[in-house]
Amino acid sequence: MADSGKETQNEKRQLDSSGEADLRSVLVTSVLNLDRLDTDLYRGTHHWIPRTKRLFGGQIVGQALVAAAKSVSENVYAHSLHCYFVRAGDPSVPVLYQVERIRDGRSFCVRSVKAIQHGQPILICQASFHMLQPSPLEHQFIMPNVPQPDSLLTIEELIQRYLSDPNLADNARQGLNKLLADEVPIEIKPINPPDFYRRTAMEPKKLFWVRARGHIGKGDMKLHCCVAAYVSDYFLLGTALLPYPKYRAQFSASLDHAMWFHSTFRADEWMLYECESPWAGGSRGFIQGRMWRQDGVLAVSCAQEGLMRVKAVSQSKL
Numbered sequence: 001m002a003d004s005g006k007e008t009q010n011e012k013r014q015l016d017s018s019g020e021a022d023l024r025s026v027l028v029t030s031v032l033n034l035d036r037l038d039t040d041l042y043r044g045t046h047h048w049i050p051r052t053k054r055l056f057g058g059q060i061v062g063q064a065l066v067a068a069a070k071s072v073s074e075n076v077y078a079h080s081l082h083c084y085f086v087r088a089g090d091p092s093v094p095v096l097y098q099v100e101r102i103r104d105g106r107s108f109c110v111r112s113v114k115a116i117q118h119g120q121p122i123l124i125c126q127a128s129f130h131m132l133q134p135s136p137l138e139h140q141f142i143m144p145n146v147p148q149p150d151s152l153l154t155i156e157e158l159i160q161r162y163l164s165d166p167n168l169a170d171n172a173r174q175g176l177n178k179l180l181a182d183e184v185p186i187e188i189k190p191i192n193p194p195d196f197y198r199r200t201a202m203e204p205k206k207l208f209w210v211r212a213r214g215h216i217g218k219g220d221m222k223l224h225c226c227v228a229a230y231v232s233d234y235f236l237l238g239t240a241l242l243p244y245p246k247y248r249a250q251f252s253a254s255l256d257h258a259m260w261f262h263s264t265f266r267a268d269e270w271m272l273y274e275c276e277s278p279w280a281g282g283s284r285g286f287i288q289g290r291m292w293r294q295d296g297v298l299a300v301s302c303a304q305e306g307l308m309r310v311k312a313v314s315q316s317k318l
């Protein structure tokens with residue numbers, strides 16, 4: 001990315017909030033900082049573990065992309081990845097990432113990465129890297145017109161608002177306190193306040209401003225793509241459940257995840273994440289996502305299918 005020489009919005013935020021120069025994102029210092037065990041073999045550890053007690057899919061995809069990116073030359077950048085989550089990740093042991101160098105061409109490099117636990121693959125990922133190749137053919141959709149992040153509350157501030165209601169039911173208070181205690185390394189500002197209790201059927205569309213918690217810096221574009229891979233999986237599957245308040249997920253998990261990286265971006269600066277689910281059926285939901293830079297450039301597209309095994313909520317709990 002072009003170096004403007006100015007203090008960016010995010011750098012200013014770090015200086016303002018801490019008074020110190022740098023609060024590095026845990027995504028960079030820990031989650032995506034893999035140990036090298038051998039040539040094309042890496043080990044990743046965990047940070048945030050979802051309440052399902054299986055590893056977060058975004059963590060596995062982000063780490064797989066880190067491993068793939070370590071095996072390509074400096075002049076190529078991830079343009080797409082395609083993954084299947086084939087087994088649940090076990091939070092009690094680290095994940096090994098084994099990279100296979102499929103092909104190095106003149107302008108593209110393709111890598112295959114297997115994420116392994118207990119000797120078995122939990123994720124298979126193909127990632128392709130492309131050198132910068134300018135072209136006169138350029139178009140993109142227009143970014144949705146939404147309020148800017150400065151005018152919106154974070155998810156934590158919204159939860160605090162709900163918690164300050166003295167009439168809030170005990171089970172709702174417990175649920176919101178659990179959400180607040182989650183150490184997800186992503187900052188989130190929903191465009192519309194979320195319906196935490198899922199009382200009303202909603203159109204399967206959601207818009208959030210998102211960014212990595214903490215500072216990453218201009219740094220390496222490859223790293224920003226890995227952080228975006230982590231962030232991208234957090235929001236998608238829930239979108240497909242929005243029209244169904246009368247059902248609760250008994251078992252939901254992402255089955256596959258694909259991403260396309262279109263433009264340079266910084267994952268520690270606000271990006272608008274637009275998620276929509278055009279289809280659900282057969283216990284599966286299909287969701288598409290688009291990440292927009294604040295200046296309206298389309299940076300990333302994603303697609304995912306998720307398993308959604310549900311049960312009807314009893315009338316008394318609605």
Ligand SMILES: CCC(=O)SCCNC(=O)CCNC(=O)[C@H](O)C(C)(C)COP(=O)(O)OP(=O)(O)OC[C@H]1O[C@@H](n2cnc3c(N)ncnc32)[C@H](O)[C@@H]1OP(=O)(O)O
Pocket residue numbers: 054055056057058085086087088089233234237252253254255307309
């Ligand atoms: C934010 C979203 C995320 O981060 S999700 C995390 C990333 N994604 C994942 O962890 C998914 C990993 N993949 C998997 O776990 C498997 O591929 C899944 C999706 C479960 C598919 O596996 P499947 O072929 O059903 O495996 P399995 O036979 O081992 O069964 C797993 C559990 O599901 C049950 N199951 C199976 N079929 C049915 C069915 N038709 N109806 C109801 N239940 C079914 C099995 O009994 C089994 O349950 P249990 O684990 O024994 O309790």
